[in-house]
Amino acid sequence: MLYHADMHSCPPEQLAIQSEMGAHQGLAHLCLKQSHSLCKRNMxxxxxxxxxxxxxxxxxxxxxxxxxxxxxxxxxxSPAYFNAYILSSIGDVDIEWVDSxxxxMEFDPYLNKLFxxxxxSFCLANIPSDDPEQSEKSTIYACATSRDSIGGQWATKADVSHMLQEIILSYRLLFGQNxxxxxxFQTLTPFENIPENGKDTFLEQLCGRKQYQSNPNGPKQERETYDLSHDFSILRSRLLPLLRHLASKKPRTWKQLWEDKRDSASWLTFWAVIIIGxxxxxLAMLQTVLQIVQVIQH
Structure with a gap:
């Protein structure tokens, strides 16, 4: 679903949505209630x-x-330096799965929680096919607008298609390519307390497999490095706080130091110094031991 309706928190003359993110709102949840009379407006x-x-x-x-x-x-x-494992181990980020x-990709910086x-599969099912009769017929496209509406602050139909593809690609960026x-991902429980028929098997394909069976309507080819302005032009505003958060974190254990290759030059320098040192x-200890042995023998 796009939003999670809240049926019992407001009087009948209002329409409300729930926030599954607690106190964190984000740009999509700036207001949780509005008047029922506004239903007369365009979607x-x-x-x-x-x-x-x-x-x-x-x-x-x-x-x-x-x-x-x-x-x-x-x-x-890059999936090599920005992924769910690094976010979890070095960034101390917890993942919470939501229905909306x-x-x-909303990030709560106060709780270090990624939603x-x-x-x-909702995204995959709603990406238009090559068939003109089936193109852009889903409900989410009815929510799109023309570029000159709402001051250019709302997605067009082309933007919606791009967003759906980006969302699918974001699972590969976070999980599948690392x-x-x-x-x-195998240790996570995205469908905890959800009946078997309510589970999305496509999520496991995207996040738990090195390669997955792509769909003609799915996202473009995976890359070793993604250009945010092109490959994630819609989700860019949600990826940036995560990238900035991770950039401020430093590894704290030897294992994290070994795995953290975000700055390859510093990584090579550090381990070269450790190994050579x-x-x-x-060698100095061996030389000392040999000198002691020689003294004892004489």
Whole structure:
């Protein structure tokens, strides 16, 4: 679902949605209630009353100065250096699975919690096929708008297609393209307390397998490095806080030091110093032992 309806928290003259993210709201949940009379508006204008559910490409929201700086400075993301395992082990980020598409890739910096949509097959099912009669017929496309509506702050139909593809690709970025992250996914329980017929097997294909059976309507070819402005132009605003959070974290254990290759030059320098220095210490100790043996023999 796009939003999670809240049927019992407001009077009949209001329509409310639930936030599955606790105190964290994000741009898609700026307002949780609005008047029932606003139903007369176009779908996109009505949904805009709750927040920016469908942002346009490369939308720069009303962020902090740090986020605006990151928007201009952080250009790419690589599954080798930005993935669920590194976010969990070095970034101390917890993952919570949600039912609402509007919460996908939202990050709560106060609780270090990342919210992920648990039903990616919804996205795959709604991406238009090559058949003109089937193209853009799903409900989510009825929520799109033209570029000149709502001040250019809402997605067009083309943007919606791109967003659905990006969401599917985001699971590959976080899990599927990294071995440690795939192993991490096997320890997670995205469908805890959900009946068997309510589970999405496509999620396991995306997150738990090195390769998955792609769909003609699915996302484009995977890359070793993704250009955020092109490959994740819709989710860019949600990826940047995560990237900035991870950039501020440093490894704390020897294992994390070995696995953290985000700065390959520093990584090579550090371990070269450790190895060469360690060998020097061992040779010095051996030389000392030999000298002691020689003294004893004489």
């Amino acid at each position: 996109n204008e009505f949904l805009f009353g709750y927040g920016l559910l469908l942002p346009p490409r490369n939308f720069e929201g009303h962020w902090s100065l740090e986020d605006k700086k990151a928007f201009t400075e952080i250009k790419s993301a 598409l509007s919460c996908h 992920l949509f648990r039903y990616p 071995k440690a992250s795939r192993q991490l 360690g060998m020097g210490l061992i």
